[in-house]
Amino acid sequence: MTAxxxxxxxxGVIYLDGNSLGPPSARTQERVRQLLEEEWGRDxxxxxxxxxxxxxxxxxxxxxxPLIGAGADEVIVADSVSVNLFKLGAAALRGQRPRSVVVxxxxxxxxxxxxxxxxxEFMPGVEVRAVPRAAxxxxxxxxxxxxxxxxVHYRTGEVHDLQELTRKAHAAGAxxxxxxxHSAGVIPMSLSAWGVDMATGCGYKYLNGGPGAPAFLYVxxxxxxxxxxxxxxxxxHARPFAFEGDYEPAEGMARWLCGTPSVLxxxxxxxxxxxxxxxxxxxxxxxxxxxxxxxxxxxxxxCDGLVLASPREAGRRGAQVSLRHPDGYAVMQALIAAGxxxxxxAPDIIRFGFAPLYVTGEQVREAVRRLAVxxxxxxxxxxxxxxxxxxx
Ligand SMILES: Cc1ncc(COP(=O)(O)O)c(C=O)c1O
Numbered sequence: 001m002t003a004x005x006x007x008x009x010x011x012g013v014i015y016l017d018g019n020s021l022g023p024p025s026a027r028t029q030e031r032v033r034q035l036l037e038e039e040w041g042r043d044x045x046x047x048x049x050x051x052x053x054x055x056x057x058x059x060x061x062x063x064x065x066p067l068i069g070a071g072a073d074e075v076i077v078a079d080s081v082s083v084n085l086f087k088l089g090a091a092a093l094r095g096q097r098p099r100s101v102v103v104x105x106x107x108x109x110x111x112x113x114x115x116x117x118x119x120x121e122f123m124p125g126v127e128v129r130a131v132p133r134a135a136x137x138x139x140x141x142x143x144x145x146x147x148x149x150x151x152v153h154y155r156t157g158e159v160h161d162l163q164e165l166t167r168k169a170h171a172a173g174a175x176x177x178x179x180x181x182h183s184a185g186v187i188p189m190s191l192s193a194w195g196v197d198m199a200t201g202c203g204y205k206y207l208n209g210g211p212g213a214p215a216f217l218y219v220x221x222x223x224x225x226x227x228x229x230x231x232x233x234x235x236x237h238a239r240p241f242a243f244e245g246d247y248e249p250a251e252g253m254a255r256w257l258c259g260t261p262s263v264l265x266x267x268x269x270x271x272x273x274x275x276x277x278x279x280x281x282x283x284x285x286x287x288x289x290x291x292x293x294x295x296x297x298x299x300x301x302x303c304d305g306l307v308l309a310s311p312r313e314a315g316r317r318g319a320q321v322s323l324r325h326p327d328g329y330a331v332m333q334a335l336i337a338a339g340x341x342x343x344x345x346a347p348d349i350i351r352f353g354f355a356p357l358y359v360t361g362e363q364v365r366e367a368v369r370r371l372a373v374x375x376x377x378x379x380x381x382x383x384x385x386x387x388x389x390x391x392x
Contacts, residue, residue, distance in 0.1 A: 003030040005274035007208050007358045014340045014363045014370075019182060019320050019353030022208030028271040035267040047263075056266040057214075057257060063273040064207070064216045067281055068180060068199065069190030074218050076253035077203065077269065078261065081181055081215045083231075084200035085115040087256060088217065089146060091227040092175045092198065093119065093126055096145035099173070103139055104148040106130040107155065112148055112179055133158075137165060140172035147174050151189070152182035155345050157310040157320035159187065163194040170195060175223075181205060184216070186288050186319040186356065188281045197223050206319070206355055207276075209269030217256050224252060233258035275357055287356035288319035291364055295321050295352065298368035303375050309349055319355060324348045329392065331374060333385035338370040344392045 003026035009015040015023060039047040048054050061075035068075070078084065089102065102116045113130060120126040131139050136149060147169040152159050166176045180201030183189065191199060197220050203213035219227060228249055234240045235257035238248040249255035293314050299306060299321075309322040325331050325348060332344040342352040354364070374380055 002274075003027045005271060005278070007272075007275065007355070009358065012339055014367045016340065016342045016352040016354060016359065016367060018208070018355030018358070019205055019318075019351070020343050021204055021211060022206060022272060022355065023358070024208070024210065024268070025271060025275065027274055028208075028210065028268055031267050031271040032264070035264065040263070053261075053263050053266075056263065056270065057261050058253065060266060060270055060273060061216060061253060063270070063276070064184070067185055067276060068201075068216075068218060069188070069194075070192050070218050071221060073252055074192065074221055074224075075216055076256055077214050077216050077266065078257050079215060079217075080212075081179065081200050081202055082111045082115055083258075084215050084217045084256075085112060085148070085177070085179070086119065087229045087231055087258075088177050088198045088200065088219070088227075089116060089119050089148070090123065090230040092146045092177060093123055094228070094230075095226055096175060099143055099145035100125045101127050101129050101141075101143045102146045102148060103129045103131065103136060103144050103174070105133050105136060105150070105153075107133065107153075108148070108150060109154045109179065109181070112150065116148060133160075137168045140169055140174055142173065144169075144172060144174040146177055148177045148179070150179040150182065152187065152318035152320070154182055155309070155349055155351075156322055157182070157317040157351075159183070159311075159316055159318055162189065162196060166194050166196050182318050182320065185276060185281065186284055188285055191218060192220065196220065198227070203269045203272070205353075206357075207269065208272030208357075210265065210272065213265050213269045213272070214262060217253070219253065219256070229256050229258070231258040235259060235261065279357065284356040288354050289314035291354040291356065291359055291361065292317060292319065292321050294361055295354065295364050295368065298365060299323065299371070302368055302372040305375055306350075320351060320353050322349045322351045325350060327380060329388065330380040330385040331371075332392075334374045334380035334382065335371055337385070338374060338379075340367045340370050346392070 005027040007023040060077040062072035065075045175197040178199040184201040185206035199218040203209035307324040311317045
């Protein structure tokens with residue numbers, strides 16, 4: 001019998017940061033130990049075949065596929081979201097010539113915008129049009145090659161209507177690249193049915209893969225032959241172990257691999273994904289909506305000086321609630337010292353994630369009680385809570 005894949009947090013801690021870094025489970029510990037001792041440690045290089053390491057990116061893609069409403073042959077695990085945005089963005093821009101504009105949100109998670117800016121530097125004529133969220137659909141014209149959009153906004157938790165945006169983008173002749181980092185595992189979706197062209201998302205947030213876990217990458221079946229990765233490394237070759245002189249992309253999703261997959265990191269993600277074998281994302285979504293509703297109601301009943309930065313309507317927000325406070329950083333540090341872990345996003349947002357796999361209603365009530373104490377006693381004014389760490 002294998003150990004439980006349900007994520008575990010240390011005793012006494014209320015962990016409301018699974019939208020940033022999911023916790024490990026007993027199964028994660030078991031799987032990583034097994035990899036070290038029985039695979040890498042004992043069977044060494046034979047493990048690539050004997051323990052199926054070579055298939056891990058595809059196998060894990062198959063585990064993620066049902067969470068995002070895709071076919072197992074449309075998803076693979078590779079690299080980070082940032083690198084995948086580069087690969088997918090470049091492929092789409094090349095395929096869509098002479099269209100040359102990327103539309104994205106001005107307030108998008110920074111790496112998404114940075115990568116598009118980097119692509120524009122590399123690809124002559126490419127232009128990035130960064131606009132407010134509400135204007136995304138309005139600026140789609142005949143020049144637009146690609147619409148890049150986050151399904152759930154990292155700062156506010158607002159959910160985009162990805163199906164409707166995809167319809168509008170396609171009507172304008174643009175392709176859609178979705179960042180699912182804050183929705184995969186907590187919001188049901190049907191990427192294939194919605195016609196979304198490409199997507200990527202983090203493995204270390206709600207999927208609980210561990211710090212720096214590899215990301216996943218989705219390409220719609222109808223686009224797979226047509227799109228080619230610009231990072232033509234040997235693992236994306238049709239026959240990597242034939243050691244041929246010229247590059248030929250693999251069929252299907254394997255062409256999105258580049259270098260040797262990180263097996264230790266993949267093992268962590270594999271264990272994280274096992275929790276989803278036992279769960280239904282529609283049920284998790286209902287739980288997350290109830291948890292976030294409860295949190296907002298409790299905060300409004302008990303806490304002064306906070307402003308809701310997430311949509312009030314549960315259907316319009318992900319498994320996250322963001323609140324504004326002018327001294328948000330210090331408030332969050334004081335709250336962490338009181339055993340409730342969330343995070344801070346500059347300039348003034350304190351962010352709470354409600355991963356439905358392991359957060360309970362009682363924890364939500366207790367978290368708000370502790371938040372109210374931090375605010376009422378102004379504990380956050382203590383100098384030690386003002387010192388900014390590198391990671392917030
Ligand atoms: C929406 C979004 N996209 C991308 C990233 C970064 O992904 P990676 O570190 O895998 O490049 C994050 C990280 O928090 C994120 O929230």
